[in-house]
Amino acid sequence: MAEPLRVVSQTVGTDELLLAVAAPEQIAALSHISRESSFSAVAAEAENFGQIGRGDVETILKFRPDLVLVADYSRGELVAQLKRAGVEIMVFDNYASLDDAFANLRRLATRLGTAAEARAEAVIAHTQQRARRLAERLEGASPVKVIAPSTYGVIGGAGTTFQDLCDFAAAENLATTLGGLAGHASIPREQMLTWPVEKVVVTGDDVASALEPFQRLPPYQFMPAVREARVALIESYMLSSVTHHRIEGYERLARELHPERFMED
8 A cells, every 4th residue: 555645633632643653744734633732732833734634625625635644523424534535544543541642643653654653653652761750750649639620510520631740740630539520521510629738730831820710610719739739730731632742731730740750950
């Protein structure tokens, strides 16, 4: 099978995979949110490439792709239309862990060719090294009890990207350990008020603006951690990263929760 020369990415996760392993000439276009730093870890790099329209098959086909990268949450109608147009589709559906991210890098790289495979292995080795160094820094640290509040009426428990962040950053996700929740579950409003939350993990550029929505939203507004602004602040994309860039979230959250382990930096 000939190596694809023109690849289009339809999601921000596949943008990050593609930019990590592809040669620039293989990248035909990236997703419509690839340049938005709230969602993308590669927003600046994405400026160098074209963008597709949101859910727009015609815009995708305009870039004459040999291969289109989608996720299992991409619209079924869109994927079906691309298949009918004779375009090869690669669907990514495992991204719960760092190992899943590595598997996705290797899978894509195998399709793109030997140079991409070498780049994938370099990215993986570098990311693994960062993860090992972080684990060494946090060895013996007492997990900080946290939650990640949401304005959407749900909270992340086991099996979420937030749980993955906690597992690497020496944090205890109370939605999992005390709430017994899995996935993005409905908020147990009364139960949450009894949780011994030490810090709330929020996203944004500064603590005041990131915390402000929760200061008037029950049940969060009644929690001492919210009222006292006990916050761990991370960038928005870090909370939902499904690629190797999640390592940046691990490191950032660890620094927020365990600053004493990073004082020499």
